[in-house]
Amino acid sequence: SERADSLYEAAQSHLRGRRMQAAERDLRLALQADSTHYNTSVALSRVHRQWRRYAAAERLLVRTMAVHPHRVEAPFEYARLRSAMGDRPGAIGSLRQVIEQEPATQAAYSALARLLVIPGRQMDLGAAAAALDQALALDPGDQQAMFYRGQVDLYRGDWQGARGFFSDLLQLRPDHFATSYQLGHLHYRQAEYTDAARLFARM
Secondary structure (H helix, E strand, C coil): CHHHHHHHHHHHHHCCCCHHHHHHHHHHHHHHHCCHHHHHHHHHHHHHHHHHHHHHHHHHHHHHHCCCCCCCHHHHHHHHHHEEEEEHHHHHHHHHHHHHHCCCHHHHHHHHHHHHHCCCCCHHHHHHHHHHHHHHHHHCCCCEEEEEEEHHHHHCCHHHHHHHHHHHHHHCCCCCCCHHHHHHHHHHHHHHHHHHHHCCCCC
């Protein structure tokens, strides 16, 4: 409805201004005006998650996914909720559902890779690399995906691959602290001390 649309837009303005209580009020009013308003449902579930009201967020998302089974924003948010709740397998499953429904959802590949590469847990580095390669195919300038792809190669012991991704990232963003450190450390481990010192000097 027009009222729900208007309240949703007002809530977005409040969220940009970090006025969380006002945003939540308008989102609730929007759902009163239209109980199936998709964007409002996803946005309110996100607010619930941020305040750790996980049960409320889950109820809202499950209902929203049932009413709108062919859209991917709610399953993507559901993956973030499951991750916040400590349910890594559930989050991975939701992200794979998003990718199956809409293969061009670039953010889903990056999010999936981050869940597949958590130090201290069993890591699926091959699947993570494939997900990040797909993310970069969809958006070659995604600096976060580029950094994580280099990290995956580090975990796999592919130093040359890691150097390639880190070097490409520094071409795009010379002031990226973590990348300068990782690339400098690689140079140091390979006795390339001048290059290592040059990179460490940036930090």
